[in-house]
Amino acid sequence: MNHQIIMAGFGGQGVMLIGTLLTYAGMREGKHVSWLPSYGPEMRGGTANCAVCISDAPIASPVVTEPTAVIAMNLPSYEKFSKILVAGGSLIINSSLVSVENIRGDIKAYRIPANDEAETLGSQRVANMVCLGGLLGVEDIVEIETVIAVLPEVIQERYHHLLDLNARALRRGYEMVREMK
Amino acid sequence: MKPVYLRPKSLTHTVTHYCPGCTHGISHRLVAEVIDELGIQGKTIGVASVGCSVFAYNYFDTDFQQAAHGRAPAVATGIKRVHPDKIVFTYQGDGDLASIGAAEIVHAAARRENITVIFINNAIYGMTGGQMAPTTLEGQVTTTSPFGREHGVQGYPLRMSELLAAVDGAYYIARCSLHNPVQVARAKKSIKQAFQNQMEGRGFSMVELLSTCPTNWRMTPQKALEWVEKHMIPVYPLGEFKRGEGE
Amino acid sequence: MSQPILMKGNEAIAEAAIRAGCRFFFGYPITPQNEIPEYMSKKLPEVGGVFVQAESEVASINMVYGAAGAGARVMTSSSSPGISLMMEGLSYIAGAELPCVIVNISRGGPGLGGIQPSQADYFQATKGGGHGDYKVIVYGPCSVQEACDLMVKAFDVADKYRNPVMILGDGMIGQMMEPVVFRGGQGEGSLPEKPWATTGNEGRKSNLITSIHLDPEVLDAHNWKLCQKYKAIEENEVMYEVYREDDAEWFLVAYGTVARICISVMDKMRKEGFKVGLIRPITLWPFPKAAFEQVADRAKGFLCVEMSTGQMVEDVKLAVEGRAPVYFYGRTGGAVPLPRAIEKRMRDVIEGREPVVTDYLEGRGGGVK
Numbered sequence A: 001m002n003h004q005i006i007m008a009g010f011g012g013q014g015v016m017l018i019g020t021l022l023t024y025a026g027m028r029e030g031k032h033v034s035w036l037p038s039y040g041p042e043m044r045g046g047t048a049n050c051a052v053c054i055s056d057a058p059i060a061s062p063v064v065t066e067p068t069a070v071i072a073m074n075l076p077s078y079e080k081f082s083k084i085l086v087a088g089g090s091l092i093i094n095s096s097l098v099s100v101e102n103i104r105g106d107i108k109a110y111r112i113p114a115n116d117e118a119e120t121l122g123s124q125r126v127a128n129m130v131c132l133g134g135l136l137g138v139e140d141i142v143e144i145e146t147v148i149a150v151l152p153e154v155i156q157e158r159y160h161h162l163l164d165l166n167a168r169a170l171r172r173g174y175e176m177v178r179e180m181k
Numbered sequence B: 001m002k003p004v005y006l007r008p009k010s011l012t013h014t015v016t017h018y019c020p021g022c023t024h025g026i027s028h029r030l031v032a033e034v035i036d037e038l039g040i041q042g043k044t045i046g047v048a049s050v051g052c053s054v055f056a057y058n059y060f061d062t063d064f065q066q067a068a069h070g071r072a073p074a075v076a077t078g079i080k081r082v083h084p085d086k087i088v089f090t091y092q093g094d095g096d097l098a099s100i101g102a103a104e105i106v107h108a109a110a111r112r113e114n115i116t117v118i119f120i121n122n123a124i125y126g127m128t129g130g131q132m133a134p135t136t137l138e139g140q141v142t143t144t145s146p147f148g149r150e151h152g153v154q155g156y157p158l159r160m161s162e163l164l165a166a167v168d169g170a171y172y173i174a175r176c177s178l179h180n181p182v183q184v185a186r187a188k189k190s191i192k193q194a195f196q197n198q199m200e201g202r203g204f205s206m207v208e209l210l211s212t213c214p215t216n217w218r219m220t221p222q223k224a225l226e227w228v229e230k231h232m233i234p235v236y237p238l239g240e241f242k243r244g245e246g247e
Numbered sequence C: 001m002s003q004p005i006l007m008k009g010n011e012a013i014a015e016a017a018i019r020a021g022c023r024f025f026f027g028y029p030i031t032p033q034n035e036i037p038e039y040m041s042k043k044l045p046e047v048g049g050v051f052v053q054a055e056s057e058v059a060s061i062n063m064v065y066g067a068a069g070a071g072a073r074v075m076t077s078s079s080s081p082g083i084s085l086m087m088e089g090l091s092y093i094a095g096a097e098l099p100c101v102i103v104n105i106s107r108g109g110p111g112l113g114g115i116q117p118s119q120a121d122y123f124q125a126t127k128g129g130g131h132g133d134y135k136v137i138v139y140g141p142c143s144v145q146e147a148c149d150l151m152v153k154a155f156d157v158a159d160k161y162r163n164p165v166m167i168l169g170d171g172m173i174g175q176m177m178e179p180v181v182f183r184g185g186q187g188e189g190s191l192p193e194k195p196w197a198t199t200g201n202e203g204r205k206s207n208l209i210t211s212i213h214l215d216p217e218v219l220d221a222h223n224w225k226l227c228q229k230y231k232a233i234e235e236n237e238v239m240y241e242v243y244r245e246d247d248a249e250w251f252l253v254a255y256g257t258v259a260r261i262c263i264s265v266m267d268k269m270r271k272e273g274f275k276v277g278l279i280r281p282i283t284l285w286p287f288p289k290a291a292f293e294q295v296a297d298r299a300k301g302f303l304c305v306e307m308s309t310g311q312m313v314e315d316v317k318l319a320v321e322g323r324a325p326v327y328f329y330g331r332t333g334g335a336v337p338l339p340r341a342i343e344k345r346m347r348d349v350i351e352g353r354e355p356v357v358t359d360y361l362e363g364r365g366g367g368v369k
Ligand SMILES: Cc1ncc(C[n+]2csc(CCOP(=O)(O)OP(=O)(O)O)c2C)c(N)n1
Pocket: B050, B051, B052, B053, B069, B092, B093, B094, B095, B096, B097, B120, B122, B124, B125, B126, B127, B128, B133, B213, C028, C029, C030, C031, C057, C081, C082, C085
């Protein structure tokens, strides 16, 4: 098992947070993990991304150039990263913000209206969690229960009243993808 | 139809990398308008510093050199001494000019270098992600003054215009603000003056522009403009601090 | 053992320094190491320490000089362009024999270069950088965990030899999050005595911290004394790892984050039947010549992989002393060597599709598709 995942979106969509969350869960399950953010003025254009590696073996490089899975929360991210996804890889597209045709045929693509679903659940802010839940539904990376269990350790204390909402958003994304599969 | 606004000739058609609501864009436009109005595009050489404006050369359609952090006035000195008949300006942030480059700016003024300096004071380090600048206000929270700047620990904000006005070689020193249209118009007048001085060979001119960094101040662009007026101007009063007599 | 925690390299390095008893930090912002000063500005006051944001790196390193001379455990951190500005001060620190730790989370150069990971500061770190005959002990960690362990060690080694120590990381080490366990570190309690420090001469003769010796005889003697110290460091402080020493015939040579990539290449090639091993220098100065001695009678060739156009490879050649061919593969400017490019290069080497005389340029990233 060697997952190399890129999560990307606008600054503020919380892609760094879901990356951290997944990495934390991987560590909790005893796997080798790394998390590498985009940094510097690269961020100024408004997009952010992070690369997460989760593996049974020590991580060779935290830099991901050929991801096995991608979460694209906005259009620029879709355009940038869907291209470099390996054949057979998984792509989670936030279809609330990204409407694209002609997705590559050699990958597993799932469109989730993450913002709309999050809104229904209570707040658009958890659209990132819906996407992460979706990823967990397609790829055997870590157990969704582990992710939910580490939520309190990753999310800042002042947002702890939202833990339940985050957990529900994770489950919602997970179920949606399971239904599509 | 008569156009009411055109892109200055001295600006390229490149979309800037600045954050939404950042006043770097306004300063660029003012400088470019002045260059156009004075008809000096073909003989102007800019010096870009290290800060968010490091890529200024992508936006100005004039010759440019990119300098090391803080050293733009020294680089400008080199250019001007080779081409005394050309118009040389530096464009520097407050970290660049008031911190690491404090020596270079003082000595460029002391040497009476006939250059124009555009000094962007946004009270923070923008490029590197919001650390304290020498110009950071007392009480202001930054990533390296997490408990707010306190004079007992980090000292006081540095007023560069006042400081440089005390240097004999400085000919023209003014501080303007970009927080509303009236002030923007005044800033343009000062910038024009600073370039004209150079054309007339009068020596060192600097215009300090109170600017915003909504991203690292963690404010909306609108709030950031209000913050300039409410919090920066009391510490950094506007006006001309020096205007030399003709020589 | 305590549970690992997930931490960004820069923050973990700062935390390790505090645990090692470092109470003074002087620095200036620069990407990609900003989290170190930011962490220090928050945490040092909590433990009674002092954080000062200097007006420049020139000032930072001289503040370090002053604090080290005054007897403190002190550090600074920066990235390549800032480290260049520190070279003058570093030479003075080495000359005055002051212990301190400098962290370089290096990025692509020359000049303003870029902000992505690079190993192009190897020469500057290991061959002097400033003027005069001096040496800086340089560690090249390959993971966040190792960076923390070496950080603790660095302060002890600096005190032991009264010598500056550098941690040479890169943007990857600084920015990535990995699990880390903090171990070692002595807090403030048991730091060594520094009777030479300027603490006020009450009850003793005056102390002087200086690097000026105008009399040639005196300066000559001082330099040979330093040289002896460096010899002792070479004898005692070398650190490295050799992988698959048992049967390897072809060796990859790499340090820092690049070594990790090479380990994955080694593992893959071994599965395909190639007898590949790896030498990973941990101290870059003193350079681990012993590692090459160890494998000298069996090694058929070495492939040095770096994020530079070829710097450490020169030390590899000196260590190998012509006993086997030395090849090179590098990427620069933030481009990271890809496992399959390294593998292809290694196959070329093993299968003899490579001139014996190494041409650095031929090894450049662009040369291998
Ligand atoms: C020698 C050196 N030290 C540090 C840096 C990192 N650095 C880049 S920009 C900058 C400060 C920018 O702040 P400022 O001048 O206020 O301009 P702004 O980004 O706010 O426009 C720093 C410290 C560098 N490039 N070179």
